[in-house]
Amino acid sequence: MNGIKLTTIQKEQLQGVYFAENIFFNCVQDINNDWFVFLSEEDKLYLRNTEFEWLNSEIESEYVPPILENPFA
Amino acid sequence: MYGVGFGIGAIGATTILNSGLALSARTTAFKNATGITDVTILNALNTLDLGLISNGLDTKMKALYPVVGGDSAKHSYNFMNPSQYQLSFSSGWTHSSNGMSANGSSAYADTGINPIVALTSMSSGLSIYNRTTGYKTGFDIGAIDSSNNNFYGHINYNATYPTGNAIQGDRFLYTSSSNDVGLITFNRTANNVANTWIKGTKVATSTVTSTSGLSNANIYIGAINWTTFGGASYFCARQYSLVAIHNGINDAQAANLNTLVQAFQTSLSRQV
Numbered sequence: 001m002n003g004i005k006l007t008t009i010q011k012e013q014l015q016g017v018y019f020a021e022n023i024f025f026n027c028v029q030d031i032n033n034d035w036f037v038f039l040s041e042e043d044k045l046y047l048r049n050t051e052f053e054w055l056n057s058e059i060e061s062e063y064v065p066p067i068l069e070n071p072f073a
Numbered sequence: 074m075y076g077v078g079f080g081i082g083a084i085g086a087t088t089i090l091n092s093g094l095a096l097s098a099r100t101t102a103f104k105n106a107t108g109i110t111d112v113t114i115l116n117a118l119n120t121l122d123l124g125l126i127s128n129g130l131d132t133k134m135k136a137l138y139p140v141v142g143g144d145s146a147k148h149s150y151n152f153m154n155p156s157q158y159q160l161s162f163s164s165g166w167t168h169s170s171n172g173m174s175a176n177g178s179s180a181y182a183d184t185g186i187n188p189i190v191a192l193t194s195m196s197s198g199l200s201i202y203n204r205t206t207g208y209k210t211g212f213d214i215g216a217i218d219s220s221n222n223n224f225y226g227h228i229n230y231n232a233t234y235p236t237g238n239a240i241q242g243d244r245f246l247y248t249s250s251s252n253d254v255g256l257i258t259f260n261r262t263a264n265n266v267a268n269t270w271i272k273g274t275k276v277a278t279s280t281v282t283s284t285s286g287l288s289n290a291n292i293y294i295g296a297i298n299w300t301t302f303g304g305a306s307y308f309c310a311r312q313y314s315l316v317a318i319h320n321g322i323n324d325a326q327a328a329n330l331n332t333l334v335q336a337f338q339t340s341l342s343r344q345v
Binding site for chain 2: 001003019020021022023024025026027028036037038039040041042043063065068071072
């Protein structure tokens with residue numbers, strides 16, 4: 001899966017911020033502890049003409065999820 | 074016993090559409106909150122509501138998200154009370170007429186429902202209509218608080234840990250689980266009675282006595298709210314087309330709920 005790779009500063013600017021009435025940014029770390037955000041097509045529509053519109057122009061890169069421990073162990 | 078037979082003069086009817094359909098008060102309120110005008114959707118909701126009422130299930134529901142309308146705004150509303158427990162979506166959900174799809178990497182929805190505040194100890198449950206086949210690692214709905222009080226369910230996590238119920242107690246599995254779609258209900262009605270139903274059929278029961286409390290953390294959809302790990306985690310990539318959070322229900326009520334929900338989905342041509 002591809003997503004938008006963020007700097008730590010960008011992540012701090014986005015995390016938890018609402019960009020629509022009931023949608024907020026949720027950023028997650030990949031296997032290298034780099035931050036990513038994933039946007040659906042609907043999310044991108046909401047970002048138009050906002051301070052976050054720059055995200056729609058970002059080139060996506062491959063996201064490799066972190067290895068999670070077995071939650072049932 | 075399941076039954077539907079109300080027409081004009083339905084309980085609490087307050088709106089009559091141009092089509093002649095008389096909407097219940099609850100359907101009217103949902104229509105007004107969401108702005109949905111599609112007659113097929115409104116008819117389906119109205120039929121669902123009348124069925125919940127006639128089967129005594131409406132009073133069991135704390136929240137019911139019918140996931141209709143095709144966008145995040147409309148999908149966010151709680152049919153039982155549109156001004157209460159509106160979903161907050163993270164980025165990454167895909168919404169369509171078939172439901173809401175989590176991305177399995179970052180997407181989750183916060184119901185705003187904290188079990189210890191809103192639900193009844195040893196009598197509560199989660200029902201979720203899953204349209205995605207196959208194994209998907211992740212938790213579909215629930216919470217685990219810092220005291221490890223469980224309140225969650227997961228569907229077909231993998232072959233070793235398929236569909237599991239952890240409603241205010243230790244998780245127990247539906248060991249014959251393989252490809253569970255449709256309405257799945259995770260439920261507890263006593264400290265030593267917990268059941269899982271799939272499409273109205275009981276598939277797993279636990280009689281292990283639980284001494285756990287209700288989880289003190291908001292119920293998430295599409296991931297689990299695991300406070301020890303900082304919140305949303307174990308994201309799940311499934312499509313859901315109805316979610317309900319309710320008081321504990323029995324076998325007959327679970328079967329009736331499934332009948333109603335399946336008819337609802339069929340009328341919207343998105344049944345599985």
